[in-house]
Amino acid sequence: MTSTPAKISVQHVTKTFSLGRETFTALDDVSLDIANHEFVTVVGPSGCGKSTLMNILAGLEAPTSGRALVDGAPVSGPGPERGVIFQQYALFPWLTVRQNVEFGLRTTGVPKRERRARAEHFIELVGLERFADALPKTLSGGMRQRCAIARAYAVDPSILLMDEPFGALDALTRVKLQEQLLKTWSQDRRTVLFITHDVDEAVFLANRVVVMAARPGRVYDVVDVDPAIERDEAFRLSPEFAALRNRVWRSVYHQEGRTAALSGSHSPTS
Known part of the structure; x- marks a missing residue:
């Protein structure tokens, strides 16, 4: 265990699921x-x-x-x-890289100029600045995952x-x-x-x-x-x-x- 105050603390967590008449832990x-x-x-x-x-x-x-x-x-x-990133990317296929990264900011009401600046910052941070206007279908799997990481970072999760x-x-x-x-x-x-x-x-x-x-x-x-x-x-x-x-x-x-x-x-x- 760490000596500093915990950012995340899991305390005696048990999780069970019901499978028909049985319970799985x-x-x-x-x-x-x-x-x-x-x-x-x-x-x-x-x-x-x-x-x-x-x-x-x-x-x-x-x-x-x-x-x-x-x-x-x-x-x-x-x-x-808490930003969550899954294996399946979960990008919107009809939105560009920039629009995907801006999505969470737009839904929380961040003004257009600010969300554009924040999106550009994190797109550059993951090395996708040349592909900001590309659709996900034109990107490799690795590039799509970098886009997902940039999107998670953009909403400023700790x-x-x-x-x-x-x-x-x-x-x-x-x-x-x-x-x-x-x-x-x-x-x-x-x-x-x-x-x-x-x-x-x-x-x-x-x-x-x-x-x-x-x-x-x-x-x-x-x-x-x-x-x-x-x-x-x-x-x-x-x-x-x-x-x-x-x-x-x-x-x-x-x-x-x-x-x-x-x-x-x-x-x-x-």
Whole structure:
């Protein structure tokens, strides 16, 4: 747990779902504190409740018991202080990049001149200034995800909740977007909770890696990564990275002597 006041606090959260006459426990007594400006990744086997945890923090699901707090206040629904980014981009196909980024600002009544300036700033921040007037269908998958990130940033959330945002991308694009995300985060530090099933991605991005255990979902291990380490190719190839990766890998695949199978499935409790 962090020593500074928590930006996000998950306190003894349990979440159950009804499946016909049976009840399935997705999360079981999960507690986790995340400090302001911290970048935390969550990794674990399929069915460990990663996405359920994020949905609770996003206000899209309510816990069965326990509570989730943001800045000390209980989460009771979606809020502008939390930007949510999914794997599927969720862009409006009939709007340009600029119009997509401006959308949330327009719905909250931000004046045209201000929303244009803010949109331009974040479009440039993610490197899409040459494509501001392009429609999503003309962009690559990586560019669409950068547009989704810019849109989330534009409404000025203090927290980014990211649910496997790079999971559908090819390996090279994924690496480039990991580096782009860290560059953006270093310039405008938000608190980030990043869900992934990729161990390398979890270690490369995080200040802390939270490993979840499945059925029922719970915190199994927490691995600290020195925030002073430069996240570049040299780090990816270093003995330090290998040691961290191996520890997280063992925690995910060999929990309590069992072999946990990671998969790319996206069930409601993945």
